[in-house]
Amino acid sequence: MENQADMVDVRGLACPQPVILTRAALERSQQDMITVVADSETARDNIVKMAHSLSCDVEVDRRGTDFYIAITKPEEFGTALEPREDLLFLVASDSFGRGSDELGQLLMKNFFYSLSEQGGLGKVIIFINSGVKLACTGSPAMDFLFELQQDGAEIFACGTCLDYFKIKDQLSVGQVTNMYTILDYLQKVPRVIYL
Amino acid sequence: MGPGALAEILEHLPRFEHPDLLVGCGDDASVYRLRPDLALVQTVDFFTPVVDDPYTFGQVAAANALSDIYAMGATPLTALNLVAFPICTLGVPVLQEILRGGADKVAEAGAVIMGGHSIEDDEPKYGLAVTGIVHPERIITNQGAKPGDWLILTKPLGTGVLATALKGGLLDPETERLLGESMAALNAGAALAMQRVGVDACTDITGFGLLGHLRELALNSGVDLEVDTTALVYLPQARKLAGQGIIPAGTYKNREAVAPYVEVSGTVSPAEQDLFYDPQTSGGLLLAAPETKKEELLAALRQEGIRRPGVIGRVLGNGTGRIMIRGL
Numbered sequence: 375m376e377n378q379a380d381m382v383d384v385r386g387l388a389c390p391q392p393v394i395l396t397r398a399a400l401e402r403s404q405q406d407m408i409t410v411v412a413d414s415e416t417a418r419d420n421i422v423k424m425a426h427s428l429s430c431d432v433e434v435d436r437r438g439t440d441f442y443i444a445i446t447k448p449e450e451f452g453t454a455l456e457p458r459e460d461l462l463f464l465v466a467s468d469s470f471g472r473g474s475d476e477l478g479q480l481l482m483k484n485f486f487y488s489l490s491e492q493g494g495l496g497k498v499i500i501f502i503n504s505g506v507k508l509a510c511t512g513s514p515a516m517d518f519l520f521e522l523q524q525d526g527a528e529i530f531a532c533g534t535c536l537d538y539f540k541i542k543d544q545l546s547v548g549q550v551t552n553m554y555t556i557l558d559y560l561q562k563v564p565r566v567i568y569l
Numbered sequence: 570m571g572p573g574a575l576a577e578i579l580e581h582l583p584r585f586e587h588p589d590l591l592v593g594c595g596d597d598a599s600v601y602r603l604r605p606d607l608a609l610v611q612t613v614d615f616f617t618p619v620v621d622d623p624y625t626f627g628q629v630a631a632a633n634a635l636s637d638i639y640a641m642g643a644t645p646l647t648a649l650n651l652v653a654f655p656i657c658t659l660g661v662p663v664l665q666e667i668l669r670g671g672a673d674k675v676a677e678a679g680a681v682i683m684g685g686h687s688i689e690d691d692e693p694k695y696g697l698a699v700t701g702i703v704h705p706e707r708i709i710t711n712q713g714a715k716p717g718d719w720l721i722l723t724k725p726l727g728t729g730v731l732a733t734a735l736k737g738g739l740l741d742p743e744t745e746r747l748l749g750e751s752m753a754a755l756n757a758g759a760a761l762a763m764q765r766v767g768v769d770a771c772t773d774i775t776g777f778g779l780l781g782h783l784r785e786l787a788l789n790s791g792v793d794l795e796v797d798t799t800a801l802v803y804l805p806q807a808r809k810l811a812g813q814g815i816i817p818a819g820t821y822k823n824r825e826a827v828a829p830y831v832e833v834s835g836t837v838s839p840a841e842q843d844l845f846y847d848p849q850t851s852g853g854l855l856l857a858a859p860e861t862k863k864e865e866l867l868a869a870l871r872q873e874g875i876r877r878p879g880v881i882g883r884v885l886g887n888g889t890g891r892i893m894i895r896g897l
Contacts, residue, residue: 390737393814416818424814484799484897491808491838521805524743
């Protein structure tokens with residue numbers, strides 16, 4: 375039996391209301407599963423996308439002109455919403471991996487491109503050595519770093535490194551930091567991803 | 570209206586033929602020759618509010634209408650306002666602000682508003698009919714793209730997703746400001762650069778989305794295109810919101826009409842695949858320029874204040890209007 379309290383009726387509503395109401399119901403509901411009734415393919419597709427972005431399982435059942443969308447929450451529902459406090463990215467080069475610098479720079483751009491699309495991954499990003507170039511004017515990753523910052527990530531660039539490359543005046547995103555602060559973060563944050 | 574429905578309707582309407590009708594339906598604006606050295610360029614565009622601030626909405630509507638003139642390589646001269654407005658519920662000051670925004674943009678474009686027409690309507694709508702001029706030999710259409718041409722886009726993508734998010738109260742103030750700024754920006758500078766350097770083809774990216782307008786350009790030019798997804802620039806938050814299902818209905822209509830001509834290779838996230846079809850309001854100009862002019866054009870665009878002109882792809886060769894998407 376479907377529990378009425380965990381049914382959401384979004385029929386007749388225009389985008390983005392079906393998605394907003396479904397998401398609110400998912401966050402509010404005490405149950406593992408909610409059912410949404412929608413009457414347009416746009417609403418159905420958008421609700422499915424939203425549910426997948428929250429790692430939910432989705433089943434769609436067509437009944438007449440309506441879609442019954444059963445959404446099951448994952449075990450750790452809600453943890454993907456905020457930047458993870460326990461994750462730090464230490465970026466020590468403007469090039470990702472060894473072999474070709476040109477390829478490495480493209481990969482680094484792609485890395486931040488993908489990271490910013492997901493959002494909510496990593497609370498702190500620290501740039502050292504040639505990695506600081508990524509936070510300076512002309513960086514291919516600039517837009518994505520701004521986006522990550524907007525989503526709550528803290529971004530730091532090593533002052534000594536900026537001085538070495540003579541680009542301190544070109545720092546465009548994040549703030550200048552020193553080795554004491556970097557060390558403090560490395561001890562404080564349990565998981566460090568080194569790039 | 571989606572490209573599919575529109576094509577069906579136009580198919581059953583009589584087509585006008587005239588020796589001086591140089592460009593008719595199927596391009597950004599229509600062109601009619603007055604003299605051997607002078608042609609009239611006309612376009613009309615109006616829509617419902619895409620941002621909350623009435624002044625910004627007026628600016629956006631005007632920039633959007635003027636864009637079709639710029640996309641033809643023409644110079645805007647005059648404009649007429651089109652207004653549908655619930656004056657009793659929303660009040661005079663709101664409409665005044667909308668019209669002030671429109672007037673300021675038209676003035677910025679160096680054109681004049683000569684009048685207009687208004688009706689009462691439950692839902693506000695605003696736009697303009699714009700007239701410009703061009704030398705008949707200097708018209709830039711969406712039919713001239715040639716094999717080897719580079720495709721250059723002058724504004725970031727994602728206005729449809731962000732406007733939908735705004736409607737749902739999901740946008741932070743900073744992103745809202747950037748959205749308004751992008752949509753209110755005139756394509757005048759990009760047009761000036763393209764006229765100075767010379768290009769093979771141009772269109773503006775609006776309601777049919779990036780791939781809808783690329784499809785028109787490819788089909789009308791008789792070529793196939795390649796798009797490099799790593800070169801596409803999006804407005805902040807656009808990819809993330811699209812991934813969360815904040816997608817306007819127009820995206821699905823555009824996709825339905827155009828997807829049969831699109832092939833995707835490599836990795837492209839579902840959010841990006843939706844953004845390819847995201848209906849744009851007052852989007853950028855899409856220019857097709859030969860290899861020999863690419864660097865000069867990019868420099869000219871930057872000089873005109875286009876911060877990040879994106880080299881988003883290339884014309885492959887003669888073809889039937891197919892689009893190859895290359896992902897990561």
